[in-house]
Each structure stands twice: as structure tokens, then as C-alpha cells.
Amino acid sequence: MQSPKPLVVILATGGTIAGTAALATDTTGYRAGALGVEALVAGVPALAGHRLESESVAAIDSKDMDEATWQRLAQRVAQRSLPSVEILDLREEFKRTHQTSPISSRLRETLQECLNFQTQALILINRRGYSWSVICRSCGATVQCANCSISMTHHKNRNRLECHYCGSVQPIPKNCPKCDSKYVYFFGEGSEQLEERLRKEFPKARIARLDRDTARTKRQYQETLGAFADGALDFLVGTQMLAKGHDFHRVTLVGVISADSSLTMPTFRAAERTFQLLTQVAGRAGRGELPGRVLIQTLYPEHYAIQDAIKQDYTAFYERELHYRQIMAYPPFTSLANIIVRDSNLEKAITWSRELSQFLAPHNGDGMRVLGPASAPLAKLKSEYRFQFLLKSKRKAQLTKLLANALTYCDKKEIPQTAILVDMDPLLVAGRFREFVDAILGDLDPFAGTDFGTDGCLDLIEPAEYPHGRMLRMAVRPGLKFSFPEPCPEW
Numbered sequence: 121m122q123s124p125k126p127l128v129v130i131l132a133t134g135g136t137i138a139g140t141a142a143l144a145t146d147t148t149g150y151r152a153g154a155l156g157v158e159a160l161v162a163g164v165p166a167l168a169g170h171r172l173e174s175e176s177v178a179a180i181d182s183k184d185m186d187e188a189t190w191q192r193l194a195q196r197v198a199q200r201s202l203p204s205v206e207i208l209d210l211r212e213e214f215k216r217t218h219q220t221s222p223i224s225s226r227l228r229e230t231l232q233e234c235l236n237f238q239t240q241a242l243i244l245i246n247r248r249g250y251s252w253s254v255i256c257r258s259c260g261a262t263v264q265c266a267n268c269s270i271s272m273t274h275h276k277n278r279n280r281l282e283c284h285y286c287g288s289v290q291p292i293p294k295n296c297p298k299c300d301s302k303y304v305y306f307f308g309e310g311s312e313q314l315e316e317r318l319r320k321e322f323p324k325a326r327i328a329r330l331d332r333d334t335a336r337t338k339r340q341y342q343e344t345l346g347a348f349a350d351g352a353l354d355f356l357v358g359t360q361m362l363a364k365g366h367d368f369h370r371v372t373l374v375g376v377i378s379a380d381s382s383l384t385m386p387t388f389r390a391a392e393r394t395f396q397l398l399t400q401v402a403g404r405a406g407r408g409e410l411p412g413r414v415l416i417q418t419l420y421p422e423h424y425a426i427q428d429a430i431k432q433d434y435t436a437f438y439e440r441e442l443h444y445r446q447i448m449a450y451p452p453f454t455s456l457a458n459i460i461v462r463d464s465n466l467e468k469a470i471t472w473s474r475e476l477s478q479f480l481a482p483h484n485g486d487g488m489r490v491l492g493p494a495s496a497p498l499a500k501l502k503s504e505y506r507f508q509f510l511l512k513s514k515r516k517a518q519l520t521k522l523l524a525n526a527l528t529y530c531d532k533k534e535i536p537q538t539a540i541l542v543d544m545d546p547l548l549v550a551g552r553f554r555e556f557v558d559a560i561l562g563d564l565d566p567f568a569g570t571d572f573g574t575d576g577c578l579d580l581i582e583p584a585e586y587p588h589g590r591m592l593r594m595a596v597r598p599g600l601k602f603s604f605p606e607p608c609p610e611w
Contacts, residue, residue, distance in 0.1 A: 192417035195529045203405040203412035205430040207421045222309045227375050227415050243357045244401050245314050245377040248331040249273035252308030269500040286502045315357045330358035363401040369408025379418045386497050390452045391425040395437050398429035455516040459509040460541035466505045472535045475508040479529045488513045
């Protein structure tokens with residue numbers, strides 16, 4: 121192997137990637153910048169180019185980045201201008217129209233202008249399906265998955281309800297399963313419903329949808345993008361598949377529906393993920409000779425993640441986010457570990473959680489904070505009941521030692537190894553790959569079995585080749601492999 125080269129981090133504006141070994145596709149580069157940092161630490165040649173917007177706050181602040189050379193690209197290629205960005209406050213929209221619609225009046229006008237001038241538009245809504253959930257208007261109950269503590273998603277074209285976590289399906293109920301009321305209400309808009317609304321409002325427009333429901337194979341994915349690139353489509357609706365890596369020169373408009381939906385996610389990285397997604401999708405507009413514009417619909421226009429994203433100001437976002445994390449003792453100022461105790465038998469899961477709590481509780485204090493046990497955000501997943509502990513420490517070595525001792529304790533108590541899941545430092549090293557998969561694995565389905573080009577950066581192997589499940593193969597260190605038995609759902 122050649123001698124290690126210094127990591128060159130390219131800070132790009134508007135989604136432009138540059139570098140001597142730029143990635144073959146932005147889809148693989150979604151978290152590639154962070155992987156480059158890990159490669160530098162491992163002493164191997166790192167990825168030479170990645171977009172700044174996809175980098176994590178913790179990685180940028182890492183002491184390992186002191187070894188990197190920073191170069192800022194302040195302009196797009198060929199001196200092309202950045203798209204103009206406009207925030208559409210949905211609160212004001214409701215005051216004017218007294219209606220709730222995923223398509224605001226301003227977005228409707230600009231879409232019509234695209235048709236008049238024969239240009240193209242991308243519309244992002246980061247929810248697939250037709251409706252988020254099914255709610256009873258009489259008792260307020262939602263139709264939940266039998267295997268997971270999550271609402272079932274309505275898929276109109278398939279005429280059924282689906283769980284995006286375990287894949288189970290149910291028929292659409294005519295009456296409430298709890299109170300037998302006939303007043304069943306479909307709540308929330310997904311990509312399927314948005315496509316239907318656009319077809320009704322623009323009957324002459326050529327419209328297609330790109331998400332995991334319409335692009336289940338590589339061929340379907342390429343056919344849709346090929347038709348859009350060839351000018352056979354006017355509007356392309358989709359989930360985060362649209363946000364990364366596409367270079368369509370006739371796209372003059374990007375519309376973002378419910379830009380703040382990811383801000384409500386139960387994770388301290390919610391603002392960071394929102395900022396990443398908005399800066400990435402904004403980079404799809406105005407990539408050719410025609411100027412571009414971006415319309416962002418939101419209920420929280422004052423949030424700093426949205427305000428900084430529309431200005432493409434990573435520095436301002438980084439400073440605010442870092443200040444927030446320092447106050448709340450989140451990475452990079454502390455090391456985190458999440459321990460999940462799970463089992464299909466509720467009593468066993470509770471018993472094991474109590475036993476583990478007896479071991480962890482005495483360590484609470486003296487630089488270590490132990491939270492839990494408590495029900496996990498998804499208290500039941502794939503027929504398994506889940507309880508979690510969250511451990512915080514400013515000293516990573518102390519946390520690592522405690523986790524090792526905790527696993528040894530579990531062995532002595534004859535708690536099955538499969539019942540304990542440990543996610544150590546989800547923003548650093550090994551945990552980084554799990555976060556990477558959570559973010560993009562849904563987008564990789566069309567690329568199953570494909571080698572992603574430069575340096576063999578990423579490869580997705582199907583069960584036919586790897587009998588134990590799907591595998592992500594990453595060329596961060598020679599021979600390094602990580603296996604993930606099933607894909608993660610979209611956010």
C-alpha cells in the first residue's frame with residue numbers, strides 16, 4: 121500500500137464537489153467526509169473530496185481534523201451563481217387561505233412559471249406513502265403496527281397500510297379498531313399524495329415520483345432519472361433521493377415541503393440533519409446556465425438550522441450548534457453510549473434491564489452520568505420490547521471500560537448477547553457507520569450489488585452473495601467490513 125497522504129477537505133458551496141479523487145456519486149458521499157476523517161486516523165489515504173454540508177459537527181470539531189488541510193471553494197464551477205432562496209411561512213399561508221395544503225400559493229405560482237418557460241422543478245417531501253397515519257376522529261386512537269410501536273403508513277396505490285420498520289401490512293380499516301367508529305381520518309401528506317395533488321393542479325404537466333416505492337430496482341431508478349434528464353418530465357417529486365448528487369441543468373426550481381419535519385426527531389442531531397438536507401437539495405437548482413431558486417415551506421422559519429441553510433452559511437450553523445451541544449453536554453464535548461435491552465418477552469426485557477441497572481447505577485457520578493432504564497423511543501420493534509440506557513462521560517476511556525465491564529456482567533447474569541445492543545459514540549469511529557447507514561441505506565436500494573467507483577468506496581451486497589443479510593463494504597481500511605441484517609427506514 122502506498123504511504124498515507126494528508127487529508128484534503130474541500131469546503132464546497134452549493135453542493136459542488138471538487139478534488140483530485142472526487143466520489144463517483146454524491147449518494148455514496150452522504151457521510152463520506154466523516155469516513156475520510158476516520159481513514160486519516162487509521163493511517164490510510166483518505167477521500168480527497170466531500171461536501172461540507174454532509175459533514176458532522178462532531179467530526180469537524182474533532183482534534184483529528186487538525187491534521188487536515190482546509191481549502192474553501194467560495195464559488196460554484198464556471199462562476200455560476202447560487203440559487204436564490206425564499207422561505208414560505210406556512211403559518212402566514214394559513215392566515216390568508218384558511219386551508220392546509222402541501223402546495224402553498226407561492227409554490228403553485230412558481231411551478232406554473234416553470235411550465236410556461238419549459239424548465240424543470242424538483243419537489244422534495246421527506247415522507248413516503250400517501251398519509252403518515254390513520255386516526256379515529258371519535259376516540260383519537262391511531263392504527264399501529266402489531267410488531268412495532270409506530271403508526272402504520274397509508275399507501276393508496278397499494279390499497280393497504282404498511283409499517284416502514286418491519287414491513288408488515290394491514291388492510292385499510294373501515295371502522296376504528298378500538299371504538300368501532302366509522303369516522304376514520306387519514307393524517308399527513310407523503311410523496312404519493314403530493315404527486316396526486318400536483319397531477320390534479322397541473323393536468324398538462326409531465327410528473328413522476330422517485331422514492332423507495334417507485335424505484336425498488338436500479339433499473340427503475342435509472343429510468344426515472346434518465347427521463348427527467350432527457351426532458352421527458354417537467355416535475356420530479358421524491359424523498360431524500362432527490363437531494364444528493366444530481367446534476368440537471370434545466371432545473372430552475374426546487375420546492376421543499378415541510379422542511380422542518382426532521383427538526384421534531386428525538387435526537388440531538390435533528391438540527392444538523394435538517395441543515396444537511398436543505399443545503400444539499402438547494403444545490404440541485406441553477407446548476408446550468410439558467411438561474412435557480414429554492415422555495416422552503418416551513419412552520420418554523422426562525423429556526424437557526426433553516427436560517428443558516430438558506431444562506432449556505434456552515435460557519436454560523438457550526439458555531440450555534442456547537443454552543444448548544446456544549447451547554448447540553450452532547451458530542452463532541454462528551455462521549456455517548458446507548459445500551460438497548462430487548463426481547464420478545466416483556467417480562468424478560470424488564471428483568472434484564474433491572475439487573476443491568478443494578479450494575480450501572482453505582483457508577484452514576486464522578487464524571488459519569490447514567491440515564492435509564494427507560495422505554496426506547498421505539499418501545500417495540502419487530503416484536504421485541506426495548507429499554508434503553510444512555511451513558512455520558514467526558515472521558516472516553518472511562519466510558520469504554522464501563523461498557524466492557526457491563527457486558528461481562530451480562531454474561532455472568534446469563535443475559536443473552538443478542539439481548540444487548542451497545543452503540544458506542546454514535547458520532548465517532550464504529551458508531552459512525554451505523555449513523556451512515558441510517559441516513560442513506562434507503563437511497564442505496566437501487567444500487568444493490570454495484571461498485572461505487574473511485575477507490576471502491578462503497579459496495580452494497582445482497583443476500584444472494586452474503587447469506588447472513590445485506591452488507592455495506594467500505595474501503596476505509598483494507599478488508600474492513602460491517603454487516604447490517606436489514607435496511608433502516610427513511611427518516
